[in-house]
Amino acid sequence: MLCLIIPILIYNASFGIISLASTIISLIFVGGLYLLIGLLLVKNPPATAKNVAYQYTAPATPVQNAYNPQANNYYAEPAQPVPPTQSIADEIIKLKSLMDQGIITPEEFEAKKKELLNI
Known part of the structure; x- marks a missing residue:
């Protein structure tokens, strides 16, 4: 002053x-x-x-505002829970019961077992 x-x-x-x-x-x-x-x-x-x-950057603001609600909706969705997978042992037991019932042959059982065990 x-x-x-x-x-x-x-x-x-x-x-x-x-x-x-x-x-x-x-x-x-x-x-x-x-x-x-x-x-x-x-x-x-x-x-x-x-x-x-x-x-x-001011001209880009309307585009950004149009995009943000879509991005917010994308991230707002909860992640889908992964269904519990059966263990390899459970799969082999299931295949064994199918073989015992005569639904699959012993060769198919052995092939699937090797596939599951990565042999």
Whole structure:
């Protein structure tokens, strides 16, 4: 604030006017100029890296917003539980009962057993 007052006092003194009223009027005038400059900078911000990045990424925002609900739905689904698999021993017992019932031959039983045991 002091950096505003000193130039105003010097300016007013150059015209031979040093009074509280003229200083207040000058402060209001200078403050209005700073406000106007600030508003112009907000409408036309300087080309900083952040502003340039925003300028080029802003068009992609609608696409990203359209994609996000689909991504959220994809990750929101619970993972499907893996059904419990039978152990190799259970499979061999099942095949043995099929062989005993005559549904499969002993050769088929041996072939399946070797396949299950990776022999």
